[in-house]
Amino acid sequence: MPVRVMKLLGVTHLVATNAAGGLNPKFEVGDIMLVKDHINLMGFAGNNPLQGPNDERFGPRFPPMNEAYDKTLIREAKRIAKELGLENIVHEGCYTYLGGPNFETVAELKMLSMLGADSVGMSTVHEVITGRHCDLTVMAFSLITNKCITAYDSNDNPNHEEVMDVGKMRQDVLKLFVQSIVKYIKQTEDSINP
Numbered sequence: 001m002p003v004r005v006m007k008l009l010g011v012t013h014l015v016a017t018n019a020a021g022g023l024n025p026k027f028e029v030g031d032i033m034l035v036k037d038h039i040n041l042m043g044f045a046g047n048n049p050l051q052g053p054n055d056e057r058f059g060p061r062f063p064p065m066n067e068a069y070d071k072t073l074i075r076e077a078k079r080i081a082k083e084l085g086l087e088n089i090v091h092e093g094c095y096t097y098l099g100g101p102n103f104e105t106v107a108e109l110k111m112l113s114m115l116g117a118d119s120v121g122m123s124t125v126h127e128v129i130t131g132r133h134c135d136l137t138v139m140a141f142s143l144i145t146n147k148c149i150t151a152y153d154s155n156d157n158p159n160h161e162e163v164m165d166v167g168k169m170r171q172d173v174l175k176l177f178v179q180s181i182v183k184y185i186k187q188t189e190d191s192i193n194p
């Protein structure tokens, strides 16, 4: 619903962000993952924001989702990351989510890893689907706040405090990153519609 309100207000771009567990073993806590694709696992279970009668004022009944994440914005976000000296902590990958609010089991995480997910959260996909349905240009990134635990002999536990702490630790960098991306989008829009 907020995404459609944004559309009605004239918004053209959606930059979605989330905190997520890192499933890709190359990711470290505090890294950023640009989302290049997602797996809508809740959609597999029949939970999709576009369910129900389609409102043609927003978009078509059967929207494509193979190019959900704008390739130009991903490319420019990488360039910006380099300019800001963040290239070593910025990666690209596939996001997936379960409904939460519990963190995932070891078996669930092993399955998600086999499916090709690089980060795991509890949000974002519904907003992205709704945004693409009404033709917003979309980009998203995950802040990796914890490493997913995929071994039964681990003594670690994911917890929301750690997620919040890592978010706070990275807030200045993330603010700068988002500001730079928004600045790029504004410049591009202004050059198209002066």
Ligand SMILES: O=P(O)(O)O[C@H]1O[C@H](CO)[C@@H](O)[C@H]1O
Binding pocket: 017, 018, 019, 020, 100, 121, 122, 123, 124, 159, 160, 163
């Ligand atoms: O996806 P966001 O809201 O960024 O936050 C993620 O972090 C929280 C769990 O710690 C959950 O809300 C999960 O979705």
